Amino acid sequence: MIVEPTRLGIRDLASEALAGIIARPGRSTLTVLGTVLGIAAFVAVLGLTSTATSQISVRFTTLIATEVRVQPTGTVETAGRTTGPMFPDDAEARVERINGVQSAGISWSVGLDQVPGVAPVSTLPPGTGTAADAESFEIMASSPGYFRAIHAEFAAGRAFDTFHNTHAEPVAVLGEAVARRLGITRLDTSPTVFLAGEPFSVIGILNQAERTPEALLSVITPAGTAEQMWGPPSTANTPQMIIDTEVGAAQQVGDHVSLALRPNATDQYDITVPPDPHTLRDQVNTDLNMLFLTLAAVSLIVGMVGIANTTLVAVLERIGEIGLRRAAGARRRDIALQFLSESAGLGLLGGLVGTSLGVITVVAVAVVQEWTPVIEPVVTLPAPLGGAIIGLLAGLYPAWRASRIEPAEALHR
Amino acid sequence: MITDAVIEFDGVGRTYPGPPPVHALQPTTLTVRKGEFVAVIGPSGSGKSTFLNITGLLDRPTAGTYRLDGMDVDTLGESERTALRGRRIGFVFQAFHLLSHRTAVENVMVPMAYAGVARRKRHRLALETLRHVGLGHRAQAMSNQLSGGERQRVAVARALVTRPSLLLCDEPTGNLDTTTAGSVLELLDGLHRDGQTVVVVTHNPDVAAHTQRRLLIQDGHVHETTQGALA
Numbered sequence A: 001m002i003v004e005p006t007r008l009g010i011r012d013l014a015s016e017a018l019a020g021i022i023a024r025p026g027r028s029t030l031t032v033l034g035t036v037l038g039i040a041a042f043v044a045v046l047g048l049t050s051t052a053t054s055q056i057s058v059r060f061t062t063l064i065a066t067e068v069r070v071q072p073t074g075t076v077e078t079a080g081r082t083t084g085p086m087f088p089d090d091a092e093a094r095v096e097r098i099n100g101v102q103s104a105g106i107s108w109s110v111g112l113d114q115v116p117g118v119a120p121v122s123t124l125p126p127g128t129g130t131a132a133d134a135e136s137f138e139i140m141a142s143s144p145g146y147f148r149a150i151h152a153e154f155a156a157g158r159a160f161d162t163f164h165n166t167h168a169e170p171v172a173v174l175g176e177a178v179a180r181r182l183g184i185t186r187l188d189t190s191p192t193v194f195l196a197g198e199p200f201s202v203i204g205i206l207n208q209a210e211r212t213p214e215a216l217l218s219v220i221t222p223a224g225t226a227e228q229m230w231g232p233p234s235t236a237n238t239p240q241m242i243i244d245t246e247v248g249a250a251q252q253v254g255d256h257v258s259l260a261l262r263p264n265a266t267d268q269y270d271i272t273v274p275p276d277p278h279t280l281r282d283q284v285n286t287d288l289n290m291l292f293l294t295l296a297a298v299s300l301i302v303g304m305v306g307i308a309n310t311t312l313v314a315v316l317e318r319i320g321e322i323g324l325r326r327a328a329g330a331r332r333r334d335i336a337l338q339f340l341s342e343s344a345g346l347g348l349l350g351g352l353v354g355t356s357l358g359v360i361t362v363v364a365v366a367v368v369q370e371w372t373p374v375i376e377p378v379v380t381l382p383a384p385l386g387g388a389i390i391g392l393l394a395g396l397y398p399a400w401r402a403s404r405i406e407p408a409e410a411l412h413r
Numbered sequence B: 001m002i003t004d005a006v007i008e009f010d011g012v013g014r015t016y017p018g019p020p021p022v023h024a025l026q027p028t029t030l031t032v033r034k035g036e037f038v039a040v041i042g043p044s045g046s047g048k049s050t051f052l053n054i055t056g057l058l059d060r061p062t063a064g065t066y067r068l069d070g071m072d073v074d075t076l077g078e079s080e081r082t083a084l085r086g087r088r089i090g091f092v093f094q095a096f097h098l099l100s101h102r103t104a105v106e107n108v109m110v111p112m113a114y115a116g117v118a119r120r121k122r123h124r125l126a127l128e129t130l131r132h133v134g135l136g137h138r139a140q141a142m143s144n145q146l147s148g149g150e151r152q153r154v155a156v157a158r159a160l161v162t163r164p165s166l167l168l169c170d171e172p173t174g175n176l177d178t179t180t181a182g183s184v185l186e187l188l189d190g191l192h193r194d195g196q197t198v199v200v201v202t203h204n205p206d207v208a209a210h211t212q213r214r215l216l217i218q219d220g221h222v223h224e225t226t227q228g229a230l231a
């Protein structure tokens, strides 16, 4: 090389692009309008989506997210006779072996009276006192794991255990409301209640049952005891299993329950899992959002055409300048880069303004709705860059045209 | 080889491929030495612009060899020719070609960006050059607020700011009235007296009268003419 090459440095390129943009502020403003609208729409739609989704997430508590309910649907052959839908005897143990299960319990309501599941409960033995002394309460049968599964807490005493269950012990746990109605507050006196005339020792008073608050209004007996005394559950009072899972494991547990319960007949159970948070987000993301995103995309394309058009006009207007620059040492690529950076600069400008407008929209809507605005950086940070890329693409053809201009022709005009 | 030659044409010709092919510049052999002030004259369509384009490395000859500052420029690649153009040749055109949204001094700074002059030096150098062409007081004026004569002075300053070995002017007074044209010619005269090599392509006999050497082009043939041979 006998001469040092000429080139336009990156800072000169940037200041040329900036000068080109601010030389005609009105035209530049109109040019970037499409890009501004498109980027603003994208940021607003995605921002509003994540804001709305987070609202749902707030309501979507961990309690709901970690609960799986199972209901048998088919009938079961036991010892030659067909009984109602049921769970295998070791259902609790089978389910608890599934990964992600904290505890599981089965319960059903015991029907003893005309009103299914409701029976007179009294602290007095049958034959003593008046009918008014007996009040009707819901009687439930449950496996021992039930209490853990519903996050039970006791004001006094404790839950019954496997021993009570397998030996069909006549013990009962009272919901707090029932205990209050019956006047039972302490257990050190070993109180007894009569359920439809049968004596049961009260061993616990329940004052918290997060998953099934109705348990506080019930009398709960061991499943084994209830079955021996009043027979197994029937189609009228189907048993239900509640599974307490680890956070995030509910969907997966739901998938495995049927197989764990009855490996040879997996269609025997109705399994209710909490909605997948991702599914929720997807639901929010559908329909209307697709429409808006499509409009945003259309707007971006319009914006791109706008930038391309303006840049092409600028190239044609500035043929003399291009020729002069070529004479002054600009290579073809310097000319191309100059117009490319000008169009990319326009796009970046549109992207920045559009992103700001989008964020303002999201915040404004959130304030009006009294929501917490949630704008993910994954959306906002690349948005201005998206504008720049649109500008860059829009500038490709005009820049190529500019670089093909012959200085000899351009200068003699 | 002549050591102080700026332009050396050895049988340089330019034929535009037809059909029919146009012999815009017939094979020409000539030398322009350092410090010469040369006018290239001739009727319209005779080949003046063709001559200027080849001399200014804006076009390549189809015949012969062209040496600029002793370098055989025909064998160079496009980016090398561009570099030579930027560093060794200053151009002044009839249409000025100033950037309209920039000040006079900003216009003068343009070629220095390509030549890689440090950014902080550019403004000072541009101002100095503007003062040299007598426009120091208009340095901050927007170029579209300048008169025609002032614009052409800015263009001359822009051509000179990279200290080229050759100043090439194509009809520099073509857009100017007689008085203004005269002042621009005086400027070129002054540059010549300072030792600058200047080649002016023109129709204008007044311009040609200023120079000590004239090349007359007719139908692509270049003739040396003597003073007073002009009609």
Ligand SMILES: Nc1ncnc2c1ncn2[C@@H]1O[C@H](COP(=O)(O)OP(=O)(O)OP(=O)(O)O)[C@@H](O)[C@H]1O
Pocket: B016, B017, B022, B023, B024, B042, B043, B044, B045, B046, B047, B048, B049, B050, B051
């Ligand atoms: N690109 C080209 N292709 C074909 N012929 C060309 C081309 N450029 C110039 N010519 C022809 O070459 C000849 C010389 O043209 P040139 O532009 O050099 O003339 P000129 O002396 O500059 O004329 P003017 O004084 O009108 O500017 C003319 O006949 C012209 O038509």
Ligand SMILES: [Mg+2]
Pocket: B048, B049, B050
């Ligand atoms: Mg011409």
